[in-house]
Amino acid sequence: MSNLAVLEGVLERITYSNEENGYTVARVDTGRGADLLTVVGSLLGAQPGESLRMEGRWASHPQYGKQFTVENYTTVLPATIQGIRRYLGSGLIKGIGPRIAERIVEHFGVDTLEIIEKEPKRLVEVPGLGPKRTKLIGAAWEEQKAIKEVMIFLQGVGVSTSIAVRIYKKYGDASISVVKNEPYRLAADVWGIGFLTADRIAQAVGIPHDSPDRAKAGLQYALSQSTDQGHCFLPEEQLISDAVKLLQVDTGLVIDCLAELAADDEGVVREKVPGPDGGEPVTAVYLVPFHRAELSLSAQLLRLLRAGEDRMSAFQDVVW
Incomplete structure (x- = not known):
């Protein structure tokens, strides 16, 4: 930075x-x-x-x-009369345009923002502002304040503004709660946030290094990394070894968390597949989308294999 x-x-x-x-x-x-x-x-x-x-x-x-x-x-927040007038008249709050902003600032002066913040009912003192519009202004101010609080909190835990925007768009007012309590959800839910970014945020908000949520997210990250090398799955033992190396935690924790992920169908599928060169079967662990893709592909191949010869009669003489 x-x-x-x-x-x-x-x-x-x-x-x-x-x-x-x-x-x-x-x-x-x-x-x-x-x-x-x-x-x-x-x-x-x-x-x-x-x-x-x-x-x-x-x-x-x-x-x-x-x-x-x-x-x-x-x-x-603006401190000058001119700044406050421009701030309120900018369309920030539904129901306040430049003319009404002018009237409010004329009435309350430099205390305007504090009045809206702490005593919004006093806005009825302003000529032309009835209780209905006063209520709308109070609600819109609270909403705007919530956005600012979320953005300030996210920036405080090291999240760039562009990522903070994505988090806010996804979770709205629940953003702070999700980031504090379930930061690894970000890797799955928010485009542009991977495990490493979520892990950094988790560290900033005090999530323990050996948290089960961290281990589960790390296992899924290790699998997704292997897809870059063209793998649809990893043998269980290799995945456990990769995750332990990545997370720097006990093997037992990784084994337990993998069992939980597979049992709840939370993003991984574990099943026996034939070993290399017809050797002993190995336990393969897939990310769910890759498992579905392999099932779909094999089903299509079987369908073609079992199709009648007359299905493509025009091509019967072709030596494929």
Whole structure:
């Protein structure tokens, strides 16, 4: 992280935002000169008017010129009247547009955000804001606050902003609970997070090194790694040996966890297959998708083998 550049500035406007992955193109005022800078990257939760501290890299785009690619960021709630007005009027909260933001800030001044946070019922003091709209504003503020809390927590355990966005999109308000209590779920559920990233997060939130969840995730990771070498399964003994080496835990724990994975059909299938060159049968362990693929393939081959000769009568004279 040490080679990342740091950029601080006020988010002036969001030019483009992708709701699915949090990718954003925005313009930032750094306070150095009149020109706004372009920043791109995952900025889920950031709103115009906020002061941002961004870590990332400078790049030059052939069409758009110099821009800053954000990898992580933290927000500082605006403290100035102008910042608060822009922050509230940015569309952050459903029900508040620029005109209503103007009225609220006019009424409460620099205390505006604290009022919304701690005494939202007082918003009815603002001309033109009835109880119904006041309630909507309070609920939307809580939702926005939840997103920020999740993002701050995830960044605190070493998750990059782009991965944090994916986690939030998957689990919403349950993100903190999942990351704290079941971090190895991330490897299975969230695209772009593998065992090694989940393991790093688990370490950061204090999951024990010899946790059964860690051993199970490690076994599945060892199997998925072997598929890169073209294997559909691994002999049980080899898998246990690979997992022990990877996880640096006792063999007994790995054996027990493999038995649990196979018994519950939680991602692995264990069955006897013929040994190499007709030798003794070996116990093979498959990831479920690969086991299904092999069954399907063999079933199709058998179907072709048992098909009647007239099935392709036009080709009967071909010597295959």
